[in-house]
Amino acid sequence: MKSFRHSVFLTLLAALVLAFLFQSGGKVAAEQPVVMGIIQSKSDYYGRLVSLIYDEAFRRIGRKLEINYYPAKRSSLLVKEGEIDGDLARTKSFLQEHPHLIPVTESPLTIRIMAFTNSPTLKISGWQDLKQTGYRVDYLRGSALIEQKLEKGELLAPISLVNDWTLGLRKLFADRSDIFVEFEGGVRFAMTRSEFQGKKLFVAGQLDEFTVHAFLQPEHKELAAKLSLVLKKMKQEGLIAQFEQQAFSSGYAHRNP
Numbered sequence: 001m002k003s004f005r006h007s008v009f010l011t012l013l014a015a016l017v018l019a020f021l022f023q024s025g026g027k028v029a030a031e032q033p034v035v036m037g038i039i040q041s042k043s044d045y046y047g048r049l050v051s052l053i054y055d056e057a058f059r060r061i062g063r064k065l066e067i068n069y070y071p072a073k074r075s076s077l078l079v080k081e082g083e084i085d086g087d088l089a090r091t092k093s094f095l096q097e098h099p100h101l102i103p104v105t106e107s108p109l110t111i112r113i114m115a116f117t118n119s120p121t122l123k124i125s126g127w128q129d130l131k132q133t134g135y136r137v138d139y140l141r142g143s144a145l146i147e148q149k150l151e152k153g154e155l156l157a158p159i160s161l162v163n164d165w166t167l168g169l170r171k172l173f174a175d176r177s178d179i180f181v182e183f184e185g186g187v188r189f190a191m192t193r194s195e196f197q198g199k200k201l202f203v204a205g206q207l208d209e210f211t212v213h214a215f216l217q218p219e220h221k222e223l224a225a226k227l228s229l230v231l232k233k234m235k236q237e238g239l240i241a242q243f244e245q246q247a248f249s250s251g252y253a254h255r256n257p
Helices: 002-031 045-061 072-080 127-132 144-151 165-173 184-190 218-236 239-249
Strands: 034-038 065-069 086-090 109-117 137-140 159-162 179-183 202-216
Touching (some): 034 072, 045 065, 045 086, 045 218, 045 239, 072 086, 109 165, 137 144, 144 202, 159 165, 165 184, 179 184, 202 218, 218 239
Parallel strands (some): 034 065, 034 086, 137 159
Antiparallel strands (some): 086 202, 109 179, 109 202
8 A cells, every 4th residue: 555655646746747847848938039030230220110119019929039130141041040030021022032931911111112312303213214224323232122123134324332321322412323222211211310411312213112021930820920910909009100200210310420
C-alpha cells in the first residue's frame, strides 16, 4: 500500500511539474517580443510614422514589439532566413519575393511617388513622359521601386542619384536638376527644414501610388488578422491621421544642417 501511495504521489508531482513548466513556457513565449524589420530610417518621416502606428497597434493587442532598422536587402534576407518575424512597411510586391509571408491586409497608409520641381510650368503625366523629356532627374539612392520604373524602356533623361532628400532639394533649388522623383512624405518632411523656408516646391506630376503593409512569418497568421482589425479601428478613430501630423512635426524638421 505504501508503495502504491508513493507511486501515486510521484505521478501527481510529475503532472504538477509538467503543468507548471507548460504554463511558464507559454507565459515566456507570450512575453517574447515580435521582432520586425523596417527599411525606413527612424529619423525620417515614414520611419517615425510606421513606428508610431505599430507601437500603438501592438500595445492594443497586448504583444511586445521590437523594431529594427535595416537596409532593404538586409531586411529581405533576414525575413527569408526566418531571423526576424517580418517587415512592417512594404508594398504588395514584397510577396513576389517572399510568397510564404502572411500580409496584414489592412494598410495604415498610402505612399505616392511624385515628380517635384521648382518650376510651376513644368508638367509631366507619367513615367514615360519623364523618361523621354530629357529633363535632368534625381532620385534617392536605394529607392528600388523608382529605380525599377526608370530602368524600363528607352531612357532619354539624364538620371543621377542623391544620398538624401535634403541634397535632392538643394540641387533642385540650385537649378542643378529639373526634377526630383521621390516619395511625397519624405520630401515634404525635408522641406520643413529652416534652410528651405521661402522656397517654393511644385509637383510636375504624380507617378505612382502604393498601399503599404506589414508582412509576417506564417506562424503569426493569427497576429496578422488581429493587426488588420486593430489598424482598421485606429483609422476609424482618426488616430492614423494624428500620427501623420506627429511624425511630420517631429525630428530634424526645423534644424539647420
